[in-house]
Amino acid sequence: MNATTKTQPVAGVPNVKIIINKVGMDRPRAWLAAGVEDFRRASAISLAYGLFWVGLSIAITAGAFTLGYWYWLLPMIAGFMFVGPLVAVGSYGISRALEQGRAPTLGDAFGSWKPHAGQLAMMGVMMMIFFLAWIRLATLLFALFFGFEVPSPATLYTALLTTPEGLGMLAVGTVAGGVLAFGAFAISAVAIPTLMDQDLTFMEGIEASVRCVARNFRPMLLWAAILTGCVLVGVMTFYIGLALILPVLGHASWHAYEELVRFEPVEQLKS
Numbered sequence: 001m002n003a004t005t006k007t008q009p010v011a012g013v014p015n016v017k018i019i020i021n022k023v024g025m026d027r028p029r030a031w032l033a034a035g036v037e038d039f040r041r042a043s044a045i046s047l048a049y050g051l052f053w054v055g056l057s058i059a060i061t062a063g064a065f066t067l068g069y070w071y072w073l074l075p076m077i078a079g080f081m082f083v084g085p086l087v088a089v090g091s092y093g094i095s096r097a098l099e100q101g102r103a104p105t106l107g108d109a110f111g112s113w114k115p116h117a118g119q120l121a122m123m124g125v126m127m128m129i130f131f132l133a134w135i136r137l138a139t140l141l142f143a144l145f146f147g148f149e150v151p152s153p154a155t156l157y158t159a160l161l162t163t164p165e166g167l168g169m170l171a172v173g174t175v176a177g178g179v180l181a182f183g184a185f186a187i188s189a190v191a192i193p194t195l196m197d198q199d200l201t202f203m204e205g206i207e208a209s210v211r212c213v214a215r216n217f218r219p220m221l222l223w224a225a226i227l228t229g230c231v232l233v234g235v236m237t238f239y240i241g242l243a244l245i246l247p248v249l250g251h252a253s254w255h256a257y258e259e260l261v262r263f264e265p266v267e268q269l270k271s
Contacts (some may be wrong), residue, residue: 018208019262020215027259028223035252038095039244042104046251049090049109050243057239071150075138077235078173081181081228082131084249085188086124089113091250092193112196119195122202123188130184137176145169185224186213193257212260223256 039046064070093112097104113120145165150156160166190212191205200208213220230249234242 017264018204018211019264020208020211021260021262023216023219023259025219025222027219028226028256031223031252031256031259032226032248034255035248035250038091038098038251038255039248041098042094045094045104045106045109046091046247047243048106049094050245050247053087053246054239054243057242061239070153071142071156072135075135078138078177079131079134080231080235082127082134082184084227084231084246085192085253086120086127087246088250088253089120089192089196091247092196092254094247095251095254096196116195116199119200119202119205120192123192123195123205126202126206127184127188130180134177134180137180138173141169141173141176181228182224185220185227186210189213189220189223189253190257190261193254194261197257198263208261216260227253 060076061073064073064076089112090109093108094104096112097108102108145168146156146159151159160170187206187209189209191202191209194200194205194208195202227249230245231242234240234245
């Protein structure tokens with residue numbers, strides 16, 4: 001297995017080399033299988049974590065309709081890809097507990113971010129920038145193709161699929177959103193589990209993630225497609241499927257991180 005390395009100072013421990021492994025095209029499916037196995041081993045905690053996010057998604061959707069902001073739902077749902085890595089933090093904690101030979105608890109699911117809260121919060125800011133950029137872009141595209149007057153829900157969603165303006169907006173939005181989404185994926189694919197596992201700054205986590213994607217472009221492109229497809233399936237089930245899909249993808253992403261990134265003390269490598 002080939003690897004690239006880079007020396008980094010880590011607070012409180014000797015200098016380490018961040019080693020980026022090169023993997024094959026078969027690994028994304030193996031990560032997904034490992035995620036399913038983690039879900040099977042900790043099904044109660046994992047399902048509870050997934051149901052929490054399903055409940056929150058349903059509440060946001062209901063609130064948007066109640067307050068008359070239903071037209072924000074489509075870009076917000078599409079923008080889930082920008083915040084998904086943060087949502088998966090609890091699943092990383094569950095997988096880590098399983099690897100340590102412990103029975104995962106709700107504390108592992110909902111409190112695993114606390115030891116590195118500051119750097120994870122900075123990572124959250126980065127992801128939110130991508131999300132807000134997408135919302136702004138979606139707003140501009142809507143104004144460009146439909147003007148500033150918001151039609152009724154039935155009229156709008158019918159127009160999206162049956163009119164040149166709607167199909168044009170979907171095409172342009174898909175391409176532009178895809179570029180933004182892949183940028184967000186590139187900086188976060190392994191950054192968040194890295195920050196949970198090591199005393200690194202968020203910029204070092206981003207750098208490791210970008211190097212992973214650059215070193216393994218085709219496997220990571222496949223992995224991004226798998227993540228996107230699974231989330232779309234979950235959304236199409238009116239969020240219910242996300243109760244299973246979100247924790248499985250989170251567990252799988254943890255295993256992807258462990259296979260892609262390795263840390264070794266410089267002193268150990270020199271001995």
